[in-house]
Amino acid sequence: MTSLVFWWKLEPKEPSSDFLQISDADSKALEIIILRSTPNRAVVRNNRISLYTHTFLESxxxxxxxxxxGGVPEDKMPLKLKPLFPQQGSLKGCFRNVKAHGGSHVDLKRMKSSGVSFGCDSDLLVAREAHFSGQSYLDLALTNVPSLRNNFYASFSxxxxxKEGLMFYHHDKEGVCHVxxxxxxxxxRAGNSEIKTQKTYNDGNTHYIALYNNDNGMRLYMDDAIEKAKESIRLDGRRSATTAEGSTFLGGLPNQSLSNLTGCISNVFIRRETGLQTVLNLLKTxxxxxxxxxxxxxxxxxQIVAAQPKHSSKPKGKHKKPSGSRSRNTRESCQAALSDQEVGATHFSGSTHSYQRYDSLPSSRSSIPxxxxxxxxxxxxxxxxxATGGQRGAAVMSLSVSDGHLLLLLDGxxxxxxxxxxxxYNDNQWHTVFIKREGEKISLIVDGISAQSKRIPGGDRTHVTGPLYVGGVPPSMTAPGSGGFVGCVRELTLNEAPAGNPAHSQGTVPCFQNPLQPGAYFSGQGGHIAIDESLVLARDLEIMLEVRPVLDSGLLMHAGTSPDKHLSLILSQGEVTVSLNSGKGEFSTSFTPEEPLCNGRWHTIKVVKKNNVLQLHVDAASEHSVGPKQSRSAGxxxxxxxxxxxxxxxxxxxxxxLPAFHGCIRQATINHRPAMLSKPLAxxxxxxxxxxxxx
Incomplete structure (x- = not known):
């Protein structure tokens, strides 16, 4: 049988039109219209914008x-297309609402198909990695990025x-940052600073880099460890700029002023000033x-580890509980206690959720402590x-940070x-601060050198007795400043006596010597946070956590206030278990990773419920279970x-x-909505x- 091949090669109406670009993972309404009337025409439209129009003289x-x-069987591929698509020319993407022959809807599920799955998850249209050849690059053209001196943060693998190659380049009004x-x-190099790692990293293994830059300097982390090398060479960041302000490139530059990279880059994250904080989708460049x-x-x-052969007569799909020896091995693989704590120091997070309260102050002859x-x-x-006088109309005293300066206010x-x-003094260094009364004057003394004094209004009639709040005040109170400060306090003395333990403390943790990494830290003393109030257990759901436990046991996540309606994610002696009851009966699934989660590295845990199937993903591994038939009620x-x-x-x-969870969570999403761990609900x-x- 002879088949007729009708071959067109059309030229676009506007070669520079943005509508010609369709491989950006966004939905497009693509139309191919063939008009077999005089004159014969073919029209191609994208979102109702005409891209190609051609009039034919022949019928x-x-x-x-x-x-x-989405592709063509290899034996059906036209000869003129084979140079472009040597095999099937298969497309990675999604089709929906397909219509043909005058607008008739096509039921794709009834069509003959090969290698096609039904249902289009948004994750399928996301690119998180890119391979560079030494002659290639990506122009990201990002907006809403903090300037280099305003807490600029970027990370990637x-x-x-x-040995040579440009991986990352960013140019803004304050200079150039390139890696x-x-x-x-x-x-x-960021602005006028440079850090060079002590080790080499061209070993063919995947490495993770994160950099922070602000007015106080630059910090560089390699594989989650801070780089000990100090900032060294002072550079003129503007002199070497060969690109326009606001440009961001990955893998190299168009002019190749530095050798472009040959290798892979993945999981690129650049902090934005506002909006969604997420890993970049490299399709959208x-x-x-x-x-x-x-x-x-x-x-x-x-790090491939050969698993020991297992001989078991139990049915497949059933999980054994970890044995006592396995539990001990898991504990032995956990990292030791965090060793760089500042002895006796407390860290405050800079919000109305982070403060300590001392209900009374030690007695003193002075009206001001x-x-x-x-x-x-x-x-x-x-x-x-x-601190206040404890009653309405009494004096109020506050110490705050204002544009880096210490500000003492006394309102009589x-x-x-x-x-x-x-x-x-916002230089991340320790400073000793004294507030004291001498006669009719109040003094602020910093490091025993910088001293200032003023006369107290009201003299002895100005009384401050407590309570005293440290690090901030609760939301129900108003106080000068912009919420609590971020930093650490130690050696607090009140009227020359050690302050002791506060009457109430929340949102505070031990202070550490090294700079902190992004995330929320649970110190193992029983703290927890609320991040969402809209989860409906009866509906399909997806929850993702990125965790780094210190211990091999603890409650990671829980939703629900009654036993017959709950969702729990528990880590117990290295085993991860998720259990769910939406009111129709409980079901659960568990998984014990070969590599313990408390090994000092970050791990991704994802819980997915679709109808009555409960899935648990731990890094690249997964388990699932089937539960009772679920209702579709709102709940x-x-x-x-x-x-x-x-x-x-x-x-x-x-x-x-089960001990309280001790460790870090640096990312949490509820049904694809990222939770702001730095600003939780409670x-x-x-x-x-x-x-x-x-x-």
Whole structure:
């Protein structure tokens, strides 16, 4: 049988039109219209914008035979298309609402198909990795990115065997930041600073880099460990700029002023000033110059561990509980206790959820307490101390950070006095601060050198007796400043006596010597946070956590206040278990990773419920179970807690003696909505929202 091939090659109406670009993972309404009337025409439209229009002098055949979507069987590929598509030309993408022959809807599920799955998950149209050839690059064209001196943060993974290559380049009004390889070492230049790693990283393995930059300097992390190398060479960041302000490139530059990278880059994250904080979708770039958006497999597999053969007569799919020896091995693989704590120091997170309260102050002859403390400040503004006279109309005293300066305010009612330090102290260094009364004057003394004094309004009639708040005040109170400060306090003395334990403490954790990494830190003392109030257990759901436990046991997540309606995610002696009851009966599934989650690295845990199937994903592995048939009722909205639950909430199936969760969570999404861990809905107990200690 001879088939007729009708071949067109059309030229676009507007070659520079943005509507010609369709491979950006966004939905498009694509139309191919063939008009077999005089004159014969073919029109191609994207979202009702005409891209191609061609008028034919000859007649157009009726095309009553077969047509194909997404690819062509290899033996049906036209000869003129084979140079472009040597095999089937298969497309990775999604089709829906397909209509043909005058607008008739096509039921794709009834069509003959090959290699096609039904249902289009949005994750299928996301590219998180890219392979660069040394002659290629991606132009990201990002907006809403903080400037280099305003807490700029970027991170990504890379893999290469080359000694030279530009991996990341960003240019803004304050200079240029670029990350490149030089003789195998990673070099980061941001503004006028440079850091060069001590080790080389061109070993063909995947490595993770994160950099922070602000007015105080630059910090570089390699594989979650802070780089010990100090900032060295001072550079003129503007002099080497060869691109326009606001440009961001991955893998190299168009002019190749530095050698472009040969290798892979993945999981690129750049902090935005507002909006959704998420890993970049590399499909959504301004320009892709010869960059395939997938990486070849590594030449040498990393850390492959051969599993011991298991001989069991139990049915497949059933999980054995970890044995006592396995539990001991898991514990032995956990990282040791965090060793860089500042002894006796407490970290505050800079919000109304983070403060300590002392109900009364030690007695003193003075109407205003003598207070001394050591401070390490990481924010330019925020409340440090706040004390009142305990009754309405009494004096109020506060110590706060204002644009880096220390500001002492004393409000006696009719008259106020303020003392402002001459220097800025938000330098992440320890400083000793004294507040004391001498005669009719109040003094602010920093490091025993910088001293300022003023006369007290009201004299002895100005009384401050407490309570005293440290680090911030609860939401129900108003105080000067912009909420609590971010930083640490130690050696607090009140009227020359140690302050002791506060009457109430929340949102505070131990202070650490090294800079913190992004995330929320649960110190193992029973703290938890609320991150969402809209989870409906009866509906399909998806929850993702990125965790780094210190211990092998603890309650990671819980939603629901009654035993017959709950969702729990528990880590017990290395085993991860998710259990769900939406009112139709409980079902659960468990998984014990070969590599314990408390090994000092970040791990991704995802819980997915679709109808009556419950899936648990731990990194690349997964388990699932099938439960009772679920109803489609709306159901009640439940609060989602991380790290624990409030008093009075029962967690069904919680192992006896399970310790409080100790570790970090740096990302949480509820049904694809990221939760702001730095600004949770509520905080209970010892949780730090401003970062995780290094392990």
């Amino acid at each position: 157009i055949p009726p095309f009553s035979g077969k047509y194909y979507l 890379f893999r290469t065997e080359q 490149f390889l030089h003789e195998g070492h990673v070099v980061v 301004k320009e892709n110059v010869n960059v395939p958006l997938d990486c070849p497999a590594a030449k040498k597999p990393q 003598h207070i001394s403390l050591a401070l390490r400040i990481n924010s330019s503004d925020g409340l440090v101390l706040y 009612g009719k008259r106020k006095v303020s003392l402002r330090s001459r220097k800025k 009640d909205k439940e609060t989602v807690y991380l790290g624990g639950v409030p008093e009075g909430v029962t967690v069904p199936g919680l192992p006896a003696g 905080v209970f107990g010892a949780v730090g929202m401003q970062g995780c200690p290094h392990m």
